Amino acid sequence: MAVNSHPLVRVFPGSRCSLLLVMWGLLGCIIMFYFYSTIQHQSKGERQIGLNYLAMTRELEEVEEEYFHFPSPRGKRSPRAFKRRGPRKPPSVIDEFLDESSDLRPFFFPDHKTAIDPRKDDDVNRYLYPGRLWLDTEGNPIQAHGGGILFDERKETFYWYGENKDGPTYHAHSKGAARVDIIGVSCYSSKDLWTWRNEGVVLPGEETNLTHDLHRTNVLERPKVIYNDKTDRYVMWMHIDDVNYTKASVGVAVSDSPTGPFEYLYSKRPHGFESRDMTIFKDNDGKAYLIYSSEDNSELHIGPLTDDYLDLTNEMRRILVGQHREAPALFKYQGTYYMITSGCTGWAPNRALAHAAESIMGPWETMGNPCVGGNKIFRMTTFFSQSTFVVPLPGLPGSFIFMADRWNPSELRDSRYVWLPLRVGGVADEPLEYNFGFPLWSRVSIYWHRKWRLPDGWRNVQT
Ligand code: GAL
Numbered sequence: 001m002a003v004n005s006h007p008l009v010r011v012f013p014g015s016r017c018s019l020l021l022v023m024w025g026l027l028g029c030i031i032m033f034y035f036y037s038t039i040q041h042q043s044k045g046e047r048q049i050g051l052n053y054l055a056m057t058r059e060l061e062e063v064e065e066e067y068f069h070f071p072s073p074r075g076k077r078s079p080r081a082f083k084r085r086g087p088r089k090p091p092s093v094i095d096e097f098l099d100e101s102s103d104l105r106p107f108f109f110p111d112h113k114t115a116i117d118p119r120k121d122d123d124v125n126r127y128l129y130p131g132r133l134w135l136d137t138e139g140n141p142i143q144a145h146g147g148g149i150l151f152d153e154r155k156e157t158f159y160w161y162g163e164n165k166d167g168p169t170y171h172a173h174s175k176g177a178a179r180v181d182i183i184g185v186s187c188y189s190s191k192d193l194w195t196w197r198n199e200g201v202v203l204p205g206e207e208t209n210l211t212h213d214l215h216r217t218n219v220l221e222r223p224k225v226i227y228n229d230k231t232d233r234y235v236m237w238m239h240i241d242d243v244n245y246t247k248a249s250v251g252v253a254v255s256d257s258p259t260g261p262f263e264y265l266y267s268k269r270p271h272g273f274e275s276r277d278m279t280i281f282k283d284n285d286g287k288a289y290l291i292y293s294s295e296d297n298s299e300l301h302i303g304p305l306t307d308d309y310l311d312l313t314n315e316m317r318r319i320l321v322g323q324h325r326e327a328p329a330l331f332k333y334q335g336t337y338y339m340i341t342s343g344c345t346g347w348a349p350n351r352a353l354a355h356a357a358e359s360i361m362g363p364w365e366t367m368g369n370p371c372v373g374g375n376k377i378f379r380m381t382t383f384f385s386q387s388t389f390v391v392p393l394p395g396l397p398g399s400f401i402f403m404a405d406r407w408n409p410s411e412l413r414d415s416r417y418v419w420l421p422l423r424v425g426g427v428a429d430e431p432l433e434y435n436f437g438f439p440l441w442s443r444v445s446i447y448w449h450r451k452w453r454l455p456d457g458w459r460n461v462q463t
Pocket of ligand 1: 146177178221222277326327344345346347386
């Protein structure tokens with residue numbers, strides 16, 4: 001007997017089952033089609049973002065050659081001098097670089113006419129020119145040497161802190177290094193890492209109290225600032241020394257605002273050891289670390305700060321022992337820690353090295369010279385500069401800015417900034433000390449560019 005007597009649809013018990021099956025099948029098809037088109041759409045979008053990202057970073061990784069003609073030795077040598085000392089040896093490039101009267105001087109320290117100037121209309125492209133003078137929004141040369149950058153997420157602003165060296169250069173005694181009296185720590189703010197507004201001296205030197213760490217006759221170098229989320233305060237660590245670099249200590253200052261004023265708290269020898277060139281690093285978990293050159297600069301030490309970042313804990317590890325490295329600049333990418341350091345040759349430039357570690361407390365392994373392009377002399381002298389900081393670029397994972405100082409020891413206030421793109425990727429190119437197998441880490445590359453800029457929209461790119 002028929003169950004349904006509708007004239008058009010006569011459904012029998014067996015066929016009801018197959019109708020249900022057809023309907024479920026249709027529904028399944030619709031769902032699959034929906035998922036397929038969504039995935040297609042998504043991967044098209046991802047491909048597009050990926051391509052944009054690749055196009056952006058390709059420009060940063062272009063290898064640029066650099067040529068310069070070496071001037072022939074100046075002046076003639078008298079026959080007597082020739083007999084005594086033989087023919088004049090060509091000066092080394094480093095000598096030439098350090099010689100104020102060298103013909104190559106304008107090549108290393110281009111004059112004011114070529115300055116990077118945010119007030120000029122033709123600078124809309126925001127090009128960076130490593131080594132050129134860099135002016136702030138008021139037209140004055142930026143004074144932030146041995147510096148570092150803090151990105152304040154709440155204010156979406158970059159703050160650049162560094163040594164203000166805008167005073168006369170002199171030697172305190174014949175064997176002493178060239179120096180400038182302490183003026184203080186300058187701060188500049190920016191939204192684009194190119195236009196910098198002077199926020200003033202946020203930690204000034206001390207004029208009268210001779211016993212104060214910051215008395216102008218002492219040394220204040222390499223200030224770095226991090227933000228403490230728990231205390232809502234900005235904490236500055238810096239190298240504090242006397243004129244002969246025998247105090248070898250770290251100093252700590254604190255402020256409620258990134259633009260100061262910073263209150264100077266104290267100095268000490270970390271873990272009881274000498275500390276000269278140094279930096280601090282804040283990890284993603286909020287834990288922060290001090291890294292400093294110690295034991296006559298023959299090794300680096302690393303140790304965690306206390307939760308308020310105002311002091312050190314007792315934990316310390318010796319790293320890169322016997323390698324004589326200084327000017328450490330630390331950064332992290334995809335869970336691995338990286339560091340760039342320089343050799344120890346005072347204000348004279350030398351070869352940079354890149355190091356990597358799986359745990360920040362070590363062991364750290366040395367991977368080789370990260371400098372790419374320019375020419376051999378450029379690569380052997382870190383492009384005539386010394387590392388100070390590595391800035392992560394929010395929105396461009398794997399891309400960083402390598403910040404370095406091109407010191408001018410005859411006129412320290414005229415020292416220049418060498419900022420270049422740094423990328424992490426590819427295979428490390430030198431064998432590792434502890435690991436005789438394949439290198440575990442990616443290569444770190446710093447690409448020479450005479451002129452470069454951050455890709456358009458770099459702040460908003462997602463991958
Ligand atoms: C460098 C150091 C600078 C400064 C200089 C003084 O080795 O990195 O920060 O201390 O020596 O000669």
